[in-house]
Amino acid sequence: MANITARPLTLRDVSAASGVSEMTVSRVLRNRGDVSAATRERVLEAAKSLGYVPNKIAGALASQRVNLVAVVIPSLSNMVFPEVMAGISRVFEDTELQPVVGVTDYMPEKEQKVLYEMLSWRPSGVIVAGLEHTEASRAMLHASGIPVVEIMDVDGEPIDAMVGISHRRAGREMARAILKAGFEHIGFLGTKMPLDHRARKRFEGFTEVLAKSGVEIADKEFYSGGSALAKGREMTATMIERTPEIDFLYYSNDMIGAGGLLYLLENGVSIPEEIGLAGFNGVDLLEGLPRRLTTMDACRREIGERAAQIIAQRVENPGKDIETTVELEPTISYGETLRRK
Numbered sequence: 475m476a477n478i479t480a481r482p483l484t485l486r487d488v489s490a491a492s493g494v495s496e497m498t499v500s501r502v503l504r505n506r507g508d509v510s511a512a513t514r515e516r517v518l519e520a521a522k523s524l525g526y527v528p529n530k531i532a533g534a535l536a537s538q539r540v541n542l543v544a545v546v547i548p549s550l551s552n553m554v555f556p557e558v559m560a561g562i563s564r565v566f567e568d569t570e571l572q573p574v575v576g577v578t579d580y581m582p583e584k585e586q587k588v589l590y591e592m593l594s595w596r597p598s599g600v601i602v603a604g605l606e607h608t609e610a611s612r613a614m615l616h617a618s619g620i621p622v623v624e625i626m627d628v629d630g631e632p633i634d635a636m637v638g639i640s641h642r643r644a645g646r647e648m649a650r651a652i653l654k655a656g657f658e659h660i661g662f663l664g665t666k667m668p669l670d671h672r673a674r675k676r677f678e679g680f681t682e683v684l685a686k687s688g689v690e691i692a693d694k695e696f697y698s699g700g701s702a703l704a705k706g707r708e709m710t711a712t713m714i715e716r717t718p719e720i721d722f723l724y725y726s727n728d729m730i731g732a733g734g735l736l737y738l739l740e741n742g743v744s745i746p747e748e749i750g751l752a753g754f755n756g757v758d759l760l761e762g763l764p765r766r767l768t769t770m771d772a773c774r775r776e777i778g779e780r781a782a783q784i785i786a787q788r789v790e791n792p793g794k795d796i797e798t799t800v801e802l803e804p805t806i807s808y809g810e811t812l813r814r815k
Contacts (some may be wrong), residue, residue: 482529482618487526488503488524492520504507514755522610525610525612525616528594540597543597543782544599545601545602546576546602546603547575547577547603554774558778559575559780571785574592576592582606583608585707596623599621600622602615604624604625625777632798635798637781638773639773639802640675644770648770649680654773659692661724662724663699663730664696664697665698673726674725693717695712708733710723717785721748722751725751728767729757735811739765746812751767753770756772768809768810769806770806780800780802784797
């Protein structure tokens with residue numbers, strides 16, 4: 475596993491990499507002074523390749539750090555991440571650290587911009603959702619010289635530390651439960667995979683187990699944007715019409731699963747006798763549905779707590795050896811939409 479740089483990069487590092495003076499580097503990065511286009515391009519390229527982020531508080535604080543922790547998440551509207559934030563905030567209440575949130579909308583380029591701005595204020599640590607980032611984002615995190623915890627996923631190699639679940643394992647376990655219950659014609663409904671890496675990994679684990687049992691996905695339906703409940707209804711209607719032999723629907727999250735459940739109940743479908751259903755995340759919304767949806771707890775609050783604990787411990791004891799890979803174990807909540815055998 476790669477280690478975080480022992481110290482943050484400085485103007486001197488960019489100066490050495492670009493072959494110009496520190497004063498010239500400063501002028502370029504502040505967009506001031508008379509600097510040739512060729513020199514400006516050379517300096518900017520050196521800074522980007524090193525992962526250098528300008529220090530906006532240089533000289534203002536003796537410690538060169540603020541008691542802020544950058545928390546970079548894909549969405550605030552997704553019901554998953556407020557619970558993660560609650561876990562983070564609970565731990566930081568007992569410290570001087572304060573979380574500051576940046577939202578990426580699942581866009582790698584936006585994550586890169588958010589990280590650039592947040593790291594420029596020299597936070598005490600970074601908590602960022604996911605293990606997939608642009609090369610520039612990875613370079614900035616490597617070069618930050620502060621604790622970095624990637625959360626929600628452990629299917630990959632972390633930059634520094636990671637806390638989450640194995641989404642491939644989650645997909646495999648759900649597939650085994652569905653097959654054990656006797657379902658054979660299984661449809662998958664979820665977000666578009668290129669941006670939702672964790673849903674993609676669940677799908678990979680899910681189809682891996684099905685394939686080993688000689689079962690292929692009978693149909694797939696994907697969406698992006700819009701109300702999840704409405705999309706769940708729409709996608710379910712489309713799939714049932716297109717593939718009437720479907721006897722089980724596996725949704726990539728509970729919100730679209732709830733929409734599908736409501737649509738099927740309104741249309742007189744017997745659940746799970748005619749069609750079984752399962753979602754993912756274990757959100758509180760499920761308690762208010764006419765039928766409890768089978769789902770899987772994603773350990774959201776605990777993920778936030780454990781990530782915050784790593785940051786707090788590393789800030790308080792920078793030289794201490796602290797566990798940096800924490801894999802939590804999700805469990806199936808069977809509800810009333812999957813026959814349990």
